[in-house]
Amino acid sequence: MPELPEVETIKNELLPYVVGHYITDVTLFWDGIVRQPSVAEFCSRLVGQRISGIARRGKYLIFSLTSGEALIIHLKMTGSLLLKPTSAEPDKFTRAILYLDEETQLSFRDPRKFGVMWLVADANSVVNKLGPEPLEADFTPQVLAQRLRGRTAPIKALLCDQGFIAGIGNMYADEALFSARIHPMRSGGSLSWDEIERLHGSIQQILWAAIGNKGASVENYFRPDGTLGTAHFQFQVAHRLGGKFCPVCGTPIERIVVRNRGTYFCPKCQSQNQPTPS
């Protein structure tokens, strides 16, 4: 699933081609992609609007429109947004096309059909339950500590909980916990201040590095020009893409299931019994 670095990359790479342009037509190949309003209203209200900006909140893309409305897109498991010439033919996984002026189309491709679009008067009606943005200046170790206090859920589950912190999913949670040397099953409230500071630093460092590498192309993630990101080449444990052994200590990487999510970690570097020397 595209996580914060992938969605941020898509936003950054769409901006120069989309902002300031008009939506001239909308074609849907899968009506289920529109969550709100009705399909007919969605199409008729979008056509003729100019896109005035794109923002990211968590894993959501928010296109602001000159009418004051917002087009919100969530790519879910396998969605991608591709920029193509108007004349490009849809493939069998194309679920929607927004035609823009100047011979461009924005194609929503989604093999598994979990992706969603909303057209709403106020973006907050969709994204208001999200937790803090991990790369914003107001997300400090103190904020993380405060949110962890008293939490009994495993830290891996909390990091993937969009209401706890926005934008992190399975891959970057595993990478951040490995980098911070914290066992994924530790309860959130049991982390020491040192561990919280380490985790905070690891989250930011892992996410920034992945944005620098234009996201991780596992599953069906593509950049808007159809090319792949390279962040997965840096993965130490996630999906065991770096290999079967811990790159730090050589111990075999283990896979466990935490709240239905496959979770990769090093049982030695991330031992259950912290603290470890920093």
Ligand SMILES: [Zn+2]
């Ligand atoms: Zn290790």
